[in-house]
Amino acid sequence: MIRVAMAYVAGRATAEEVVQETWIAVIRAIDGFEGRSSLKTWIFRILTNVAMRTGARERRSVPFSALAAAEDTGEPAVEPDRFLPADHPRFPGHWAIAPARWPTPEEGLLAGETRAVIATAIAELPPAQRTVIALRDVEGWSAEEVCEALEISAGNQRLLLHRARSRVRNAIERYVTAQPVHDTASGSA
Amino acid sequence: MTDDLACIQVVELVTEYLEGAMAPAEAAALEHHLATCPGCTEYLEQMRALAGSLTPLHEQELPPAMRDDLIAALRRSRP
Numbered sequence A: 001m002i003r004v005a006m007a008y009v010a011g012r013a014t015a016e017e018v019v020q021e022t023w024i025a026v027i028r029a030i031d032g033f034e035g036r037s038s039l040k041t042w043i044f045r046i047l048t049n050v051a052m053r054t055g056a057r058e059r060r061s062v063p064f065s066a067l068a069a070a071e072d073t074g075e076p077a078v079e080p081d082r083f084l085p086a087d088h089p090r091f092p093g094h095w096a097i098a099p100a101r102w103p104t105p106e107e108g109l110l111a112g113e114t115r116a117v118i119a120t121a122i123a124e125l126p127p128a129q130r131t132v133i134a135l136r137d138v139e140g141w142s143a144e145e146v147c148e149a150l151e152i153s154a155g156n157q158r159l160l161l162h163r164a165r166s167r168v169r170n171a172i173e174r175y176v177t178a179q180p181v182h183d184t185a186s187g188s189a
Numbered sequence B: 001m002t003d004d005l006a007c008i009q010v011v012e013l014v015t016e017y018l019e020g021a022m023a024p025a026e027a028a029a030l031e032h033h034l035a036t037c038p039g040c041t042e043y044l045e046q047m048r049a050l051a052g053s054l055t056p057l058h059e060q061e062l063p064p065a066m067r068d069d070l071i072a073a074l075r076r077s078r079p
Helices: A012-032 A039-057 A064-071 A112-123 A127-138 A143-150 A154-178 B007-018 B024-036 B038-050 B064-076
Strands: none
Touching: A012 A039, A012 B064, A039 A143, A039 B064, A064 A127, A064 A154, A112 A127, A112 A154, A127 A143, A127 A154, A143 A154, A154 B007, A154 B038, B007 B024, B007 B038, B024 B038
16 A cells, blocks of 8 residues: 555655555545445555545645656667667567576565565556556556556556566566576476 | 567567457467567566566455455444
């Protein structure tokens, strides 16, 4: 909840206040909860309303969709120099340097240092991207739930998720390729 | 059918593909590319692995019974 609130307000302390205020609002409004959306979505709707109001008072408030648009620089998912040039005679735009291999989640992608690399990469994302990947891939929300809670279109949600996952993937790849070669593929199953 | 997609385009389409948001013909073109491209296949698998797999970074969802108790407790706590 603090993660979401921080997309709207400046600073963690204010975000924590927003979360507290949200719980008070939840208690006040719980009789009106009819179970038409999930409890989770309903609470986050209240959270985003409180956060936007608070953000407006801070004169920093913009709707989530505007925040998303402002931070979208149209950056590529992968550095263009990883691909052969467009005028390559045989394989234009194909991989020049293929993706580095790394352990799958089952092989320990989320163990130890890689886990910290992923957490840091998420924390460093622009706020709208961070919020969407946190809700989708960390909290496990569906695309529909995210669109509803943040009031963004399906296409917008996908673009933010795409940018966020691409950046996190790049961070993992940078970390993995910077490691001294050791026996990560032991057993090479 | 010719392979019109280049890898540099494929990496921008993977999320749409994984989200099931592509038109069938576009998805088929992507799959056609993947069938002959180990680099993009690896890329897709890495993005698929990220999707939804980061939940261990977060605590678990409330079990349904606890959720119902929570709603009941919130209702009782109303002034």
